[in-house]
Amino acid sequence: MALITGFERIVQRDEPLAMHTWFQLGGPAEYFAEPDDVDQLIALVKRCHEEGVPVRLLGRGSNVLVRDEGVPGLVLRLSAPAFCKIEVQGRSITAGGGAKLGRVITTAVHRGLAGLEMLIGIPGTLGGALHGNAGTHGGDVGQWTTRATVITHTGEVSQHGHDELVFEYRQSSLDELVILEAGFQLEEEDPRELARRMQKQWIVKKAAQPMGHQCAGCVFKNPRGTSAGESIEEAGLKGTRVGGAVVSDRHANFIVAEPECTSQDVLRLIELVCGQVHDRLGIELERELEVW
Numbered sequence: 001m002a003l004i005t006g007f008e009r010i011v012q013r014d015e016p017l018a019m020h021t022w023f024q025l026g027g028p029a030e031y032f033a034e035p036d037d038v039d040q041l042i043a044l045v046k047r048c049h050e051e052g053v054p055v056r057l058l059g060r061g062s063n064v065l066v067r068d069e070g071v072p073g074l075v076l077r078l079s080a081p082a083f084c085k086i087e088v089q090g091r092s093i094t095a096g097g098g099a100k101l102g103r104v105i106t107t108a109v110h111r112g113l114a115g116l117e118m119l120i121g122i123p124g125t126l127g128g129a130l131h132g133n134a135g136t137h138g139g140d141v142g143q144w145t146t147r148a149t150v151i152t153h154t155g156e157v158s159q160h161g162h163d164e165l166v167f168e169y170r171q172s173s174l175d176e177l178v179i180l181e182a183g184f185q186l187e188e189e190d191p192r193e194l195a196r197r198m199q200k201q202w203i204v205k206k207a208a209q210p211m212g213h214q215c216a217g218c219v220f221k222n223p224r225g226t227s228a229g230e231s232i233e234e235a236g237l238k239g240t241r242v243g244g245a246v247v248s249d250r251h252a253n254f255i256v257a258e259p260e261c262t263s264q265d266v267l268r269l270i271e272l273v274c275g276q277v278h279d280r281l282g283i284e285l286e287r288e289l290e291v292w
């Protein structure tokens with residue numbers, strides 16, 4: 001197969017994606033690769049473009065539900081050290097798209113740089129966070145982002161400065177194939193005070209999530225003026241089940257996947273919740289979780 005020629009060492013066939021996502025559900029990727037460095041990544045993206053093979057970028061899979069039938073084309077992950085670097089210079093931080101968001105935050109806090117600490121407890125990578133402008137009531141990742149380097153679907157590298165970046169609620173203008181690196185400008189503050197704030201936020205966040213959360217996903221965006229979790233709870237849907245998929249008793253905006261759960265169960269439960277919330281409260285829920 002022309003796609004693999006020259007990339008035999010890094011491209012796997014029929015890689016199960018369940019183990020790469022928080023839901024731990026779904027079928028395989030037709031092709032899967034974790035490139036060693038940027039040159040290899042660009043070469044692979046260019047090859048896919050030439051061969052007409054669709055490509056997707058997977059972070060830590062905390063906002064993705066993979067369908068049971070799997071994903072055609074190539075799935076890429078930026079797990080190699082080359083994509084996970086974090087550098088601090090004065091009040092600026094530069095980090096790779098594959099770096100864990102939590103590591104970027106703790107690095108900033110230890111260096112006495114404030115802003116990102118309110119995002120502690122959001123799972124996933126920096127790239128995933130920037131793609132969907134991840135955030136909490138305390139703010140979002142976009143408000144501290146000053147620049148980004150991306151790779152397009154044709155394999156071109158391009159830079160976006162502060163003026164070109166647009167971040168809105170769970171949306172960003174960074175919709176190219178790969179967010180390679182991003183820069184943040186933060187504010188100086190006492191590291192001990194920052195660490196205290198981060199720990200407090202961590203406790204609040206963890207207390208609101210389902211236990212055994214490795215098999216759970218945060219599903220809906222908050223509708224304007226209200227919270228998705230509260231709406232689902234008000235509609236009386238906590239604990240509702242389809243097959244092995246259950247609306248969490250702890251936080252109604254989470255779906256927990258029990259053993260034997262399939263992606264189809266989760267999709268049917270999402271549909272049921274949307275329909276019931278609409279019928280009972282007149283609220284239109286929009287999915288935050290991506291379905292691949």
Ligand SMILES: Cc1cc2nc3c(=O)[nH]c(=O)nc-3n(C[C@H](O)[C@H](O)[C@H](O)COP(=O)(O)OP(=O)(O)OC[C@H]3O[C@@H](n4cnc5c(N)ncnc54)[C@H](O)[C@@H]3O)c2cc1C
Nearest residue numbers: 059060061062063097124125127128129131134135178179
């Ligand atoms: C327990 C739990 C709690 C959560 N809490 C929150 C919360 O408080 N706030 C919140 O906003 N979200 C929350 N989420 C959702 C999720 O954690 C975020 O959306 C997260 O930022 C996704 O990062 P990821 O690396 O897992 O991305 P993935 O789920 O792997 O991918 C999500 C999207 O980002 C794209 N993407 C990933 N990496 C890159 C990259 N390097 N370049 C280009 N595109 C990329 C993917 O293609 C995909 O379209 C929660 C999820 C769970 C399971």
